Every structure is written in structure tokens, then in C-alpha cells.
Amino acid sequence: MARLKPLSGFPEFLPQGQMVENHVIRILEETFELHGFAPINTRAVETMESLTRKGEIDKEVYVVSRLQADEHDSHREKDQLGLHFDLTVPFARYVLENAGHLQFPFRRYQIQKVWRGERPQEGRYREFTQADIDIVGSETLADHHDVEAPLVMLEALERLHTELGFPPVLMHVNNRKLSEGFYRGLGIEEPAGVLQRVDKYDKIGPQAVHELLTEELGLSDAQADRCVALAGISSSDHSFIEQVRDLGVANDMLEEGLDALDRVVTAVNRAVPGRMVADLKIARGLDYYTGTVYETELVGHESMGSVSSGGRYDALASDEKHTYPGVGISLGLTRLLAPVISRGQLGSTRTVPSAVLVAVNTEEERDVSEAVAASLRSRGIACEVAPKADKYGKQIKHADRRGIPFVWFPGRRDQQGADEVKDIRSGDQISADAAAWNPPAADLRPGVVGQW
């Protein structure tokens, strides 16, 4: 084997990084399950017909084909398979396929890899992990779920902040009805075009958005002024409503959107103060949301863009008979973790799960060490037995290199000695019984160290 270079865009971790990712995933799973979200996994492939339905993204899809396709393989293009590029398309298909077996409203979480055939660059990956939560109803889905979804994701992100020192987050929220109603109230017939340009507000600034609106869409200066002014409004209390009213646009859909947004921001800020702001420039340009939309920034790292986004669809999925509205939020796990893990900023306290290395006196007494290890494991203490009956100094070094905090010395059979265990960090060594000794709780499992 000659290729020793990593593949660009396909991040992989050393064990000390993988343990961090697993720790984070465990926190997400625990949080989602506490809120009644059930786990599902979908296959990695969807039909190209399903993947390219929404247009615009077909160039990012990885096509999958059998190396030696034969006459049994379908050659109809729509039956071709591709790797999923998000977890929303597969989930929508899963809901339709299994609707008869699901109870609605159906809450699911899904933590899986997705693939995009993009040119790799900082913060962009070809293979990455997403963690999605969605609540989907049959025909209807009550408004209070627009409060529930962000609260669940914020609770998970808050645990990452308080337990692992990740930056705090601020979720920015808007409502498509508010924007669309406002644009329609201004006499604009194609609100989608405006949304897509307002979506660039953070990147290119208000002036440039104004230019796009007048030059590309032919809006009047007065119309563009007010679209840009709307995008500039944000508040964490009710005051955004007055600011919008001051722009003097009247429209029923606008009123509906103002009311809906106010309810979400008020309810979320009551539950978790300071973590959500109404931000009327949030557009989620190309996605097919129909109501509330969410983006989430890491405070102090706003230039990273949104790490967790989502929104409401009036029809997450639909077939001839039924419509399934949904609201959900996706967390970009790899975007959040890969840079800090790859740079070594975050890692686990040891490179192995073992809390104890059981030393081996002689190869003939390896079974004694194995018995000690079995006894420790039966009480939930992870351990490994030294690979070789080296001198103790060498065995201690073996533990040290792995970050294993304790070395266990079984009493020598010929000397009928007692077992001893050494904390190799402090050098403290005490007599111990494998059937009773416990490491300090903080040493039982590897922890996460470093600064996000």
C-alpha cells in the first residue's frame, strides 16, 4: 500500500478524537431521547429521482453504481442510486414509506453521515455527520412544535457549552410568512427571488443586497430600501414588531408571520433566556421552508456561519392522499468538531478506554493478570493486560503513553504477595483487592480536555 495521504474532504480522527465525537453524540442522543425523539437510521442511498427533486443540488450528488452492473440492473436514470446529501430527503421518503406504521406527531432524531461531491475547502466536507431532529404531523402540526424543536436543540447545545466548554450559541429566527407578506405588501410578485438575495446579507452587506434587488430583480429604490431595512431588524424581545410596523407595510400574511415569530421568540426566551433572537434577515434562501426558519451561531465565532439550521415545511412529504407538515433542525456535527479535533484543540484524556493497565509478572502468570482484569471489568472498570512481561518500569511507560492512569501489580504467586495499584500520575501506590477497589469517578472513563 502506497497511499498514505488522507483524502481531502473526508475527515477521520485518531481514537482520542473519535472518543470526543462519540461523547458529543452521546450527549445529543440523551437530550433528544429525554424529549421523546425516537432514533432512526436510513440507508445511505436514495434514488436519483428522489435526490434531484428539488433541483439546484444535483451537481453535489455522488452517484453510486455497481462496478460490474449486469442485465438485472435497471438502466432507467430515475432508478439510479446516489448517496444522500442531507437527512431530510431520506426522512421524507421514510415517512411516506412507513406512514401506516408511525404514530403522528412523529418525533425522530437521526445522526448519520451525508455526502456531497463539492470541491473541499475550509469548513466544507465531502463526507460529514449531521444530527437532525424533526417533528412531523399527518395533515396538521400544531404551532407549539415550532417552539419545541429549537428548545430541544438549544438544550443539547447548552450541554456542550456547560459540560465540554463549547462556545455558547445564539439562535436566529425568522418566519417566511413575515418576509413574504412584507414583500407582497410592497407589491413584489416574486418574493422567492428577494429571499435568495437577502440570504446574502451577512456575506455581502446591505448595500450590495440593495444593488442585487434593483439590478437583478428590477425593484424600485423605495422597495429595495424597505426590503433591506426589514433585513436589518433584530431583537430578542417584542420590539421587532414595532420596528416592522414603522416601515409602513400592511399585509395579512405579514401580520400572521409577525404573530408567529413573536410567539416562538417569547416562548423560547422564557424557557432559555438569552439564546434566541428574532432576526429578520434569516432567509434560508434555497430551502423550501414555509414558516419559521432557524440558524444558529457560536457566540464569538460568527464568521463560521450557522452550525445548526432548520425550519418548518407545510409539506415535508406528501403523496396523492396525504400531506405531512414538519419542523426540524439539523446540527452540522463535523463542521462543529472536525477543525478543533484535527488541530488537537480537543481530545480525550487518554487514547484508550482503559482506566487500568494490569501488569504481568511473568508470561507463566499471565492468567493471574487476566483474572484481575476480569474482576475489574465485572464491576465496570475498563482495563487491559500488559502485552509483555517486561520490567515494571517499561510496563508503567506503556500505560503512560496511552494516558492510562492506574497500573495494577498482581501479587507474585511465588511470594504470596498482595496486589497493589499505582496512580502513575502521583506515584501513590496502595494495596488493593480487585474485587473491591474502584478508581475515582473522574478516572473511570476518558474525559474530554482542551478548549474548543
Next chain:
Amino acid sequence: MARLKPLSGFPEFLPQGQMVENHVIRILEETFELHGFAPINTRAVETMESLTRKGEIDKEVYVVSRLQADEHDSHREKDQLGLHFDLTVPFARYVLENAGHLQFPFRRYQIQKVWRGERPQEGRYREFTQADIDIVGSETLADHHDVEAPLVMLEALERLHTELGFPPVLMHVNNRKLSEGFYRGLGIEEPAGVLQRVDKYDKIGPQAVHELLTEELGLSDAQADRCVALAGISSSDHSFIEQVRDLGVANDMLEEGLDALDRVVTAVNRAVPGRMVADLKIARGLDYYTGTVYETELVGHESMGSVSSGGRYDALASDEKHTYPGVGISLGLTRLLAPVISRGQLGSTRTVPSAVLVAVNTEEERDVSEAVAASLRSRGIACEVAPKADKYGKQIKHADRRGIPFVWFPGRRDQQGADEVKDIRSGDQISADAAAWNPPAADLRPGVVGQW
């Protein structure tokens, strides 16, 4: 969306099945980590050069390509990407790529999906999950790891047996040196060809193997007789040694193999009696093992074939400078689970993680129910709030359909009533405080029900 049919060969589960798979994965992870195995995840793709190195399997590989490849994409065939078809090839590549950052012997576990472009049939999948453990050394790897790897896998399988009612297992073990030495002792120059035919012993029987050996390989009747006789030997104690000696073949490599096999079977049966048998027909035909080989049958379901196989490689990986010997075992999780989950034989006790449904008195009092839920969750009790302030009977039905055992009734604000919680299975209803009440431990999380 019109496609409502599942894709053949790509199994997916309903939440109640996914929770079973997750439960099993948790047991595997816990067991592997107790033994000091560290988690890794590798990317889903490898270069075609890497995937087709061993030959024979290229027709099973799924090729991956960007839908709109451009001039930046390499067109050299060896740079093409394919989905990995096992976890051994990626692990070998990972070891070479990261050798400078790993401590040897390096223990890792890896639980991931793999893909094979095979024609789907009963028990064969195009996408399936494997759980692999491997121990890899740098230049050398002591023999005792050939005992360690099967003990770890057997411990995991034993937990599935005792905790979830899976069938008990019997691991069949052989040693390539024993077989090869025996064949060489018979004057056979190409032992690999014999191994590949002996590999069919269980499927086609001793007579047919005899025919293949004489007709396809040109062995004499006497040679074939003894090859078939060797394959027929099995024992869970030392007696296989005498049975082999009785066949009257002398060879140094044979002796080495007999000794190595005896040590593995003796040590494993001392640690977990009755779970391993020396079985000299085990060949692992096409795999490049060089010593111990393992296969594992579910007792009473032998016709399924091996659910967990592996062995030792003198060179799991190697480059110009170094050789990395390894020993490992892979568990076919999907083969083990998908049939029983899909048929509904195994499922979780409820379709959601929630132990409690918090009822809603009126939509105006939804915040009271949310507060109850938050209090329960803060103490680790998964719950969900009823989607609608329906009549209590309807809310109880909502819980019942999900298998949620408890419904919580917050006291009505206007009546200053106390909270009550109802076990909807027994009908028992008691006053309760959300800050103190706990469900019985057995109800805290969904369990697994049914018979494998």
C-alpha cells in the same frame, strides 16, 4: 413522491426496531471498551486501488463518482473511489496512514455500515452493519492476542444471550498452519486450493469435497481421503491432537499449528467453558489469514452460517518499512438482527423513548405541562407533552398507542389541584410531585421484547 417500496437489500427499521439495534450496539461498545478497545470510524470510501487489491471481490464494489465530475477530478482509475465492502481494508489503510500516532499493540473497534453490490437474497444485503474488533502490533504481535480477540467477542455475544435472549453461540476455530502443514506433509504443493475446497465442507459434504480435490486439483485418492478426514475432526478438548496424529502426517508447520490451536482452545474454554471448539474444517477460503481462524454459529441456527468470523494476519498491513500483524473478529450485525427485527420477532417495549406523556389541561395551560416535563427530564426521565388539549381519554389513548406506560395529569390551575400520575397498564393513579416521582427502574427506558 411515488416510490413507496423499500429498496431490496437495504434494510431499514421502524423506531421500535432501531431501538433494538441501538441497544445491541450499546452492549457491544460497552464490552469492547471494558477490554480497552478504542473506537474509530473510517470514511465510507476507499480508492479502487485499495479495494481491489485482494482481487476476487471487485465485482461486489460500489463505485462512487460525482454526478458532474469536472477537470479537477482525477481520471486515473486507481484514484477512483468506491464504498468499502468490509472494515478490514479501511482499517489496514488507517493503520498505515496513522502509524506514527498510534501506540502498538493497538486495539480498536469499529461499528459501521459496509456496502456490497451483490444480488440481494435471504441473509445477503447490499448495505449492512458490521462490528469489528482487531488488535494490531508493529512488527510482532504475541500469540496471547489470539485468545484475547475471541474472548472479547464471546463476552459480547454472551451478553446478547443472557440479557436479550439471543441464542447461545459456539465458536469454531482452526489454524491455517495446521491445515497447510498437514497438506504439505502429504506432498501437496498448493495448499490454498485445498483450503478453498475444504471451505465448502459444510455446504456440499465430505464426498463432494473429495471429488473436487481429486478432479479439480488432481490429488490422489489417498491424499484426498486424508484431507477430508482432517476436515472431519473436531473437539472441545485436546483430543483433536491425537485424532490428527492418527492420520500419520508429519510436518513442522503442522506441529506448530496443532500447538497454537491447542493453546487457544484450552485458554478460551478455561475462561468461558463450552463456547469454543477446535474444528479442522474451518478454512475461511478466500481470506488472507495466516494463523488462527474463527467462525461462530448460533446454536440451533447453524444453517445461517457464521455470524462472527475472523483470524490472524501476519501482515494486516505493511509498507516499505514496517509490517503490522493483526488478529481480529467481525460480527455481522445486520445478518444477526435484520431478519428478526423485520419479522417483528424482536422490538422495543415502546415506539418512543418517553416513559411519561404529560397531559395538557387546556392550551392556555400548556406551559404548566412543559414545566412538569422539564422537571422530569432534569432527573433523567424521558417524556413528551401531549400534542393537543384533548379529552383525557384521548390523551391516554395517545400514550397507549406509543406504549408509553405513564400519563401525568398536572393539577388544574383554576382548581389548585395536585398533580397525579397514572400507570395506564394497571390503571393505578396516585398523587405525585414532578420534582420527586420516579418510574420503576424497568420502565425508565424502553426494553427489548420478543424472542430472537
